[in-house]
Amino acid sequence: MITFDDVVKVYPGGGTAVDHVSLEVPTGKTTVFVGPSGCGKTTSLRMINRMISPTSGRVLIDGEDVAGQDEALLRRGIGYVIQHAGLFPHRTVLDNVATVPVLLGKTRREARAAALGLLERVGLAPEFAQRYPAQLSGGQQQRVGVARALAADPPIMLMDEPFSAVDPVVREGLHREFLRLQKDLGKTIAMVTHDIDEAIKLGDLVVIFRQGGIVAQIGTPQELLSDPADEFVAEFVGRDRGLRSLSFDTAAELPVKPVPAELVVDEAGRPLGWRTGADDVRPTGGTFTSADTLRLVADLAILSPVGIAVRVDADGKADGITPHHDLADYLAARRG
Amino acid sequence: MITYLSNNSETVLAALRQHIWLALLPVLLGFAIALPIGYLGVRFPRFYHPLVNVAGVLYSIPSLALFVFLPVVLGTKILSPINIVVALTIYTVALLARTVADGLRSVDRLITESATAMGYRRFRRLIDVELPVALPVILAGLRVATVANISLVSVGALIGVGGLGQLFTRGFQLFYLEPILVGVILSVLLAGVADLAIVLIQRAVTPWTRFQGGRA
Structure with a gap:
């Protein structure tokens, strides 16, 4: 479980990115941070693996403050998927996926063998293994990004707008595979998106942020649709929320x-x-x-x-x- | 020219050998010095502009002036090849420090960020990710520096150490065209071969660049 305990992030120059946020990202579930741009959702995500340090408050993983942990070791234990995948252009697909296991001390050979299995897992044929990222489509790169994040089998995955750089049809396919993978793997996932439909589709729990880094509501997708906390949330989840809430009942x-x-x-x-x-x-x-x-x-x-x-x-x-x-x-x- | 070559093969070969090491040793030294300097220009952004300015000033010093001036500073003999090596190393550093900095700055922030997020520490990230990605830019600078050095060595002949340049001074002194022609042809050939060698090395170590720009 990841816990935000009264976390504040103020940037020098005055802007408050995250304003007294307390929340929990439950183990084995997908928690989606969603909100308009500049609402502090990405800043919050990046405080989990110490890419950003809070001004005050604590972020804990299974009760342990991340601030006390070695940055690099902490990050090797947390999968990270970034928008546009952020693959290394000079490495083959296989070596991209093998990155973290190699950092953790596995031999390149062991890491590559495991990486090949992971490619299959995310739906990429083995012939992609020896290609370079520039030879792949956006959707394929994103799959490699997911495989790379999964390579060391981390219990926690952070995903920063992982599906926003691909077209809607490809995104639909990636969503389906994400749900299938997560059903098998049961990782503790914190994901950021600006797309409320994506949040409702993929999240077990959804955290809606508003401007100024304030949490507007935390709840299951169904709770948000049927019982929005205020006007902002109601507006944000959309006008056809009545019809969409029918998606949760058989x-x-x-x-x-x-x-x-x-x-x-x-x-x-x-x-x-x-x-x-x-x-x-x-x-x-x-x-x-x-x-x-x-x-x-x-x-x-x-x-x-x-x-x-x-x-x-x-x-x-x-x-x-x-x-x-x-x-x-x-x-x-x-x-x- | 053939007669000249066969009669003076030893002199010409010695000049060529000297030319090669006088040109290439500074490339290696300069590259080794430019790497950390260029990195500092990226690591601490406020050093970048001073670095570019100092490099520009250094590169604009005429080579002959530097060859004559260095013995005074270094305490070396005026005829010592060390003067040439040091002078050309300074030029190489001036050229490559900026290239290294620009190369490292050209690495997409998304790539360095994702490397950090995966648990790279700063030094290993530099070696494993940033330098390899910046390599095409850095090697392009290395080609320029190598070719420039090969042509600059000849100037050293005016102070008595200059590889193939000595063939020029001899030719002028004796009003004799052959050594000048041989010197020019060999310099050009040497520059061409060195340039080609770096291109081939670049192809071998950066196979991924062939696919860049195809599909983004």
């Missing part, structure tokens, strides 16, 4: 009605479409299972030609329907 308890005759199914019971006229069958626009989110159900009901979302079982057989007014009633009842 359709497991959503009541369904029996499949009506208007739903055309094949011989295995899989839905083909809605009969809207004598020879007019229109596609359902998709189906949901009880494991899908309520947001998907709402989306399907809106897109459906008849305003009805279709549920299927594990085999793809239609086993119930939810008209959009049933979904509305369910949400209203749940709130009450």
Whole structure:
């Protein structure tokens, strides 16, 4: 666990970057620091590995003040991923990944062998190993950056806007892989982003900073969306937060009605479409299972030609329907 | 010219040998001295501008003046090759200290920062990351310094020690064109070979630069 204990950072010349911040980054979870530029989120992140020293207050890792620890040794035990990856241009991909193990005293050979495995882990084919960073795309460089941070298997990872330098499609892919990796690895991650959607998607816990280095709210993504602490947070998490908060609940308890005759199914019971006229069958626009989110159900009901979302079982057989007014009633009842 | 060469092969070879070490020893010495000075210009930014200015002034001293002036300061004999070596070392330092500083300054802050964040201490970061990344700039400066030194050695002939330059003075004294031609051709060849050697070394030690500028 990383603990910020009443941390203040004032720069000479007057600016307060971080203003009496106290918070906890729980072990094995992803905590995202988010806020507008100049809100102190990056400064806070960098105080964890002593890239920046607090003016007052303490930063502790598992109860131990980082200020008392050797800077270089501390940093070798903390993975660091930076925007644009910050790879070493003069080293191959493999040697970039092997950097920290070599610093820790492993032979280059051992470190390279381990690095090869890590490349696979982050979804890079082995033929990238001998290339130089300049030969990679932005998304590939970012993967190498993540592999490099993971190389010494540090319990803690710091990620400073790790996905902001790539285009939205690539970012989407990196997000998926990040979540998959983190599910396997369970690192203690502190991440900085200015993108609230990224924070909500990736964070177990989200810390919203406001101008002047003040923490506006700390909570799970769901808490922030459903119960913003003030106007600033409500504004920051966005206007469609009601709809987005549906992403956190599954359709497991959503009541369904029996499949009506208007739903055309094949011989295995899989839905083909809605009969809207004598020879007019229109596609359902998709189906949901009880494991899908309520947001998907709402989306399907809106897109459906008849305003009805279709549920299927594990085999793809239609086993119930939810008209959009049933979904509305369910949400209203749940709130009450 | 062939006749001249075959009759004077020993003199010419001795002059060439002297020329090579008079030119290259200062390159090595100068490089070794310029590295820490250039680094200081980056480590302590307020030294950078004084460094650039002093280097500029040093480089603008005429070589002949320096050759004549150094024995007075060093207490060496006027004909001692040490004068040439010291003078050319001063020029090399003047040229390379700035190149080293500029090379190190050209290293992207993102790269040095990520090295620090991974746990590099300052010295090892310099050796493992900053110098290698700055190497293309530094080696470009080294080429200039080497070629400049090779041409400057000849001036030393005017005070009696000057490698191939001695062939020029002899030719002038005897109104005899051959030694002058041989001296010019060999100087140019030597400069060309040294330049090529550094280019080849650069290719071998910085293979990554071939991909730069392709995809950013």
